[in-house]
Amino acid sequence: MPGAKEEDFLPLRDSVYNKLRQAILTGEYPPGERLMEVHLGDKLGVSRTPIREAIRMLELEGLVTMIPRKGAMVSQITEKNMSDVLEVRRALDILCVQLACERITSDGIAELRKARDNFERAVATNDSRRIAQADVEFHNVIIRATGNDRLISLEDSLSLPMYRYRYEYIKDSSGHDNLVKEHRKIVNAIEKRNPEAAASETGEHIDNQRRSIMRQIRLEREEETMNALYGKRTIR
């Protein structure tokens, strides 16, 4: 049957999972928001079964917290929590570049250069959304170059909790020049297949990211404290 392309029907649970995940990452469902099965089911037009399964998946990724007999809520993002994630990500990102130095193919290097250039073009436009996307893609090239499937999926799930901050982080970065420089240094180190240099550059890259994200969380918390003192804002 030529030309007949199978439209892939992905199961409802996956569809629901994607929708919920998106809603959480964009902040539509803020931390602490309760996720009630019947309510979500009505809203999305499906029964409780796929909702439950989607929520379980989100729980295992750490985006929602479940309390038995109580229900699910969007995970609170605490400073400690984010700090823990970043600590682990630092080690894994360094592992990624080290492995990439050993294993990247010439095609991979070409792809990496392209991603770097694309990132620099994005920075030139000053469009935060585009910059964030190019940044993700740049890192994905490196991660894929490791050829380690477990590492790839771990990096994926560890970067989730930070997506809410990545956008602001990009804007916050006082001048994007640092980001561009850091990316260049990392590419150079990988091209030369120099794991030590790549590792140290990556460490610095993450440390900068950490500082920015931590500052933001503190700001956010202060704001919350103010709200608590001067009046609770209505929730939807």
Added chain:
Amino acid sequence: MPGAKEEDFLPLRDSVYNKLRQAILTGEYPPGERLMEVHLGDKLGVSRTPIREAIRMLELEGLVTMIPRKGAMVSQITEKNMSDVLEVRRALDILCVQLACERITSDGIAELRKARDNFERAVATNDSRRIAQADVEFHNVIIRATGNDRLISLEDSLSLPMYRYRYEYIKDSSGHDNLVKEHRKIVNAIEKRNPEAAASETGEHIDNQRRSIMRQIRLEREEETMNALYGKRTIR
């Protein structure tokens, strides 16, 4: 109501999850075994709902593989797969000892010494089961000393796929003296709060483990090949 201790009723899904996990890790359900919902439900005396949820949890941990509209099966353990896991674990174990050097309390050090001594006593008995357990506990002390909850849960899920081999690994280890020595070196480094030494000792420790596990997987695969050539064994 003094003395009245609440017996914790854990939900059926968790109970099922534990049972299935145990069955997979002990090899009762070998890799490739299909996990059918009604069948398991009959066997365990529960409906499909908790079974499904337990299977989803196992899938996210990598112990079972799901194919849409086809069902779940116990994940195949390939050399590549295990190699990927070990590569990640090496990086995280090293992170653990480095953090432990910074953060371990004096109580923690006392606990660590106790775990080390307990391990040595276990080795003296030559009881593989006991040795394996003492080994796990030793590493857990270090992991907990990091105070990083995300790291703790990651280490937990990454060590799962190896449990099937750990037991054999202990037996295989030609003389347990190496293990004892390695543990001692790690404890010494942590006591002196020397992250570099701790990291290098841990790296070596994991590399030894890796060699042993890889050898075993190859042996197992050869055996399978023989079976395939000379006759298929019946599956339950």
Added chain:
DNA sequence: CCGTTCATTTATGTATACAAAGTTCAAGGA
């Protein structure tokens, strides 16, 4: 006026029923 208790409500935990997709195997024709 405050605290306790009990009924009501709400949401989750679990079971079951129905729908649809995939697999298997046998029958029929080239």
Added chain:
DNA sequence: TCCTTGAACTTTGTATACATAAATGAACGG
């Protein structure tokens, strides 16, 4: 003999119904 076809069966996907625990609030008593 081999390939095709289709019907029965198996198994998952989804919806719904029932059971049970927690939270809420009102009524009663001190």
